[in-house]
Amino acid sequence: MKINFDNSKKINVEQLERLYNDVGWYAYTQDLEGLQQAVEQSLEVITAWKEEELVGLIRVVGDGLTIIYIQDILVLNSLQNQGIATQLMQQVLKKYKNVRQKVLMTEEAPDVRHFYEKNGFESCDKGSLVAFAKMN
Numbered sequence: 001m002k003i004n005f006d007n008s009k010k011i012n013v014e015q016l017e018r019l020y021n022d023v024g025w026y027a028y029t030q031d032l033e034g035l036q037q038a039v040e041q042s043l044e045v046i047t048a049w050k051e052e053e054l055v056g057l058i059r060v061v062g063d064g065l066t067i068i069y070i071q072d073i074l075v076l077n078s079l080q081n082q083g084i085a086t087q088l089m090q091q092v093l094k095k096y097k098n099v100r101q102k103v104l105m106t107e108e109a110p111d112v113r114h115f116y117e118k119n120g121f122e123s124c125d126k127g128s129l130v131a132f133a134k135m136n
Contacts, residue, residue: 038059
């Protein structure tokens with residue numbers, strides 16, 4: 001299976017809807033115009049494609065100099081655990097290697113924790129960091 005990666009933020013909204021719905025992120029697809037605008041206004045978006053099908057995406061916000069926040073990383077359920085998310089993450093980490101703060105927030109699950117730890121992230125519930133979030 002050949003996966004191609006692209007850095008364009010111009011993504012067909014139907015492709016975005018299909019990907020986000022496939023992984024159960026329905027809150028994003030309730031406002032498709034807002035989702036598309038959020039993607040276009042992100043600092044960085046890298047997409048993964050299997051032929052003409054959007055199969056993965058990583059989206060980064062921040063200033064790109066002192067902080068990046070990995071807002072979204074998702075891969076179609078049928079293609080998970082095949083290294084696509086790791087390739088997306090590694091591209092971001094390589095491009096922003098000199099940025100001191102690389103931040104993300106995710107749900108707690110053993111496989112999720114393992115993925116981020118193998119990519120060099122540390123949970124804020126371990127060590128000297130503390131994280132706060134205000135969710136609406």
